[in-house]
Amino acid sequence: MAPTEQGTPVVDIHTHMYPPEYISILSLRDTIPLVRTFPSSPEPRLILLEAELPALERALQDPSAPLPGRPLTNHFTSLAHKLAFMFHHNISISVLSLANPWLDFLSPTEAGPIASQINTLFEAMCATTNNTTTHLAQQPPTSRKLFFFGTLPLTAPPSTILSAITHLTTLPHCRGIILGTSGLGSGLDDASLLPIFSALASAHLPIFLHPHYGLPPSVFGPHSEQGAYGHVLPLALGFPMETTIAIARMYLAGVFNAVPELRLILAHAGGTLPFLAGRIESCVLHDLKLGGGGGDTEMGRRRRTVWEVLREQVYLDAVVYSEVGVRAAVEAAGGADRLMFGTDHPFFPPVEGDMEGEWESVRLNVTAIETALGKGNQEAQMVLGGNAVRVLRLVEE
Numbered sequence: 001m002a003p004t005e006q007g008t009p010v011v012d013i014h015t016h017m018y019p020p021e022y023i024s025i026l027s028l029r030d031t032i033p034l035v036r037t038f039p040s041s042p043e044p045r046l047i048l049l050e051a052e053l054p055a056l057e058r059a060l061q062d063p064s065a066p067l068p069g070r071p072l073t074n075h076f077t078s079l080a081h082k083l084a085f086m087f088h089h090n091i092s093i094s095v096l097s098l099a100n101p102w103l104d105f106l107s108p109t110e111a112g113p114i115a116s117q118i119n120t121l122f123e124a125m126c127a128t129t130n131n132t133t134t135h136l137a138q139q140p141p142t143s144r145k146l147f148f149f150g151t152l153p154l155t156a157p158p159s160t161i162l163s164a165i166t167h168l169t170t171l172p173h174c175r176g177i178i179l180g181t182s183g184l185g186s187g188l189d190d191a192s193l194l195p196i197f198s199a200l201a202s203a204h205l206p207i208f209l210h211p212h213y214g215l216p217p218s219v220f221g222p223h224s225e226q227g228a229y230g231h232v233l234p235l236a237l238g239f240p241m242e243t244t245i246a247i248a249r250m251y252l253a254g255v256f257n258a259v260p261e262l263r264l265i266l267a268h269a270g271g272t273l274p275f276l277a278g279r280i281e282s283c284v285l286h287d288l289k290l291g292g293g294g295g296d297t298e299m300g301r302r303r304r305t306v307w308e309v310l311r312e313q314v315y316l317d318a319v320v321y322s323e324v325g326v327r328a329a330v331e332a333a334g335g336a337d338r339l340m341f342g343t344d345h346p347f348f349p350p351v352e353g354d355m356e357g358e359w360e361s362v363r364l365n366v367t368a369i370e371t372a373l374g375k376g377n378q379e380a381q382m383v384l385g386g387n388a389v390r391v392l393r394l395v396e397e
Contacts, residue, residue, distance in 0.1 A: 008381045009092030011388035013208070014267060014317045014342025016099035018046075018076045019121050025114070033101040038067055045069040048101060049234060051217040051225060066227075075346035075355065079125055085345055086144045089362050092385070093394050096122060097149040097178040099347075100212050104154055104180060111153030112160040116167060119174070122148040126173035147394055149178040149208045155185075158195065165199045175392040176205045176265070180212035181246035188246050189253035201261035206315075206392070209246065210267040214238030240271030247273055247314075248280055252290070256309045263313055263391075265340065269320035273310070274332035281306045310334065315391060317342040318383055321364045326372035326383075336379040340388045341369065 023044065026035040032052075037044045038059060047056050047069035055068035074081045076099075086094055098118060103111055126146040150168040152161055168174045177200065183193050188209075200207060215238040217225050224233050243266055250256065266273065284290050284306070311334035319342045320326060330336050348361035366384075373380040388394060 009385045009389065010090055011093045011095070011341060011385040011394060012086070012091045012343050012345070013095045013265065013340045013388050013392070014319050015082070015094045015096060015345045016076075016347070017079075017082060017096050017122075017125075018072065018099060019118065019125075020077055021121060022098065022118060023072065023077060029105070033105055035072065036069075039063065041067055041071060043071040043073050046072050049213060049217070051220075051234060054225070055227060070347075073346065073349070073355065075349065079129070082345070083129065083144050084356065085343075085359075088356070088358065089343070091144070091343070093145045093147065093388070095147045095149060095175060095388070095392060095394070096125070097208060097210075098122075098151045100180055100210060102151050102154075102178065102180060104182060104212070106153070106155050108156050108160075111156040112164065115151055115153035115156075115164050119148075119150045119164075119168060119171060122150070123171040123173055130173070145394070147173045147175045147392065149176045150174045150205075152177055152179070152196075154183065158192070161196055162199055165196070165203055165205065168205060169203050174205070175394070176208055178208045178210055180210060181242050182212050187249055189249040189255065191253075194255070194258055197255065197259045197262050201259050201263070206263040206265055208265045208267065209243060211239035211242040211271075214242055240268050243267060243271035244273050244276060247271075251280070251306060251309055252284075256313050257304060260313070263315070265315045265317060267317055267319065267342075269318060269325055269329040269339075270310075270314070270316045270332065274316075274325075274328040277306045277310060277332055307332075307334075311338070314338070315340060315387075318369055319344050319365060321361070321368060323368050323371040326368045330372070336373060336382050337387055339383045340391070341365065341384045 023035055026033055026046070027044070032050065033046070033048045035044045035046055036056070040063060045067055047053070052068045055066060058065040059067050075085065082094065103115055103118070106114060126148055129144060129146045150171070152164050154161065168177065181188060183190050214234045219238070220229070220233040223229060247266065247270070256262065310332055314333065315338045316329045316333050318326060318329065318339050320329060326339070329339055333339060343359070343362045343365065345359070348359070349355055350357070350359055369383050370380050373383065
């Protein structure tokens with residue numbers, strides 16, 4: 001991937017890391033999410049989804065059985081590998097985030113201190129990298145910049161969560177938070193989240209909304225549960241639908257009206273939202289329980305449409321892998337100025353070949369943007385980096 005023209009940096013807003021300290025926490029667990037090591041695997045394995053439990057049981061009983069979960073290669077845990085990946089794909093700035101399951105499995109008493117530890121670790125990674133010229137193996141010295149989305153201790157008491165938000169505002173390289181769809185446990189339409197959303201809006205910390213566990217395994221049928229379809233159905237369909245449902249619930253609950261300054265960036269181009277927003281709007285219009293007809297709500301305010309919310313409070317990442325998907329995302333969001341490039345690194349690595357070379361998943365996303373918007377033109381440059389620099393203030397403060 002070539003850098004954008006006219007000096008606009010390429011910015012990756014969807015890129016994850018699991019610090020070694022986080023892996024240690026998961027290694028001590030005996031229920032999902034957990035990390036396990038196997039004699040036949042050089043890397044530990046992350047078991048995250050309920051659908052992976054049968055494979056875990058088989059692997060524990062039979063050393064020759066296929067291993068469960070995904071291998072946690074150095075690309076998940078090593079800052080040097082993250083920087084090498086950026087160098088190879090000409091990415092100037094990355095906005096790091098912890099990947100699912102974040103801290104949602106911790107007890108109320110341990111969540112706050114561990115959130116502080118993890119966020120401080122990310123700040124240190126960003127500060128160290130941004131203040132040095134990194135020498136990568138077999139590559140010339142290069143300068144790459146890092147920022148991050150913080151993680152909240154959502155199982156802790158509300159006061160602890162609000163204190164964590166305050167802590168994030170003191171970390172110079174924090175540019176928002178990453179949040180799963182379960183929120184405090186009951187979803188993002190839970191009224192208990194409103195003070196947290198308000199605090200994030202007041203702190204100018206946008207939410208990077210990311211799927212959590214996908215849809216229940218039973219949705220995909222017995223063949224999928226037995227592993228016949230790999231991870232295709234949970235990842236290709238379950239995760240995007242999870243995001244779509246979460247945003248629809250927030251909209252129906254009036255969250256966006258209640259906190260008009262709240263800003264969200266939706267992973268995977270908003271799931272199926274660009275395609276289904278019109279259907280959601282039509283269903284609301286024709287539902288008498290919701291007022292129908294687009295008139296006033298019971299609170300005496302005009303109902304904002306799904307389209308208005310999308311174009312005023314929501315941004316989409318461009319992790320959609322196709323020209324058709326990029327065009328749909330741009331149309332739904334109201335313009336290319338509301339779309340941002342991402343790689344989803346270190347997920348979707350090369351199945352075969354050199355992991356230190358080009359990743360096809362990255363090439364697919366770049367090609368989709370350049371084909372849909374025109375290689376080298378202003379809109380493509382905005383999506384590849386300019387929008388993120390503007391929206392997330394990706395300059396040293």
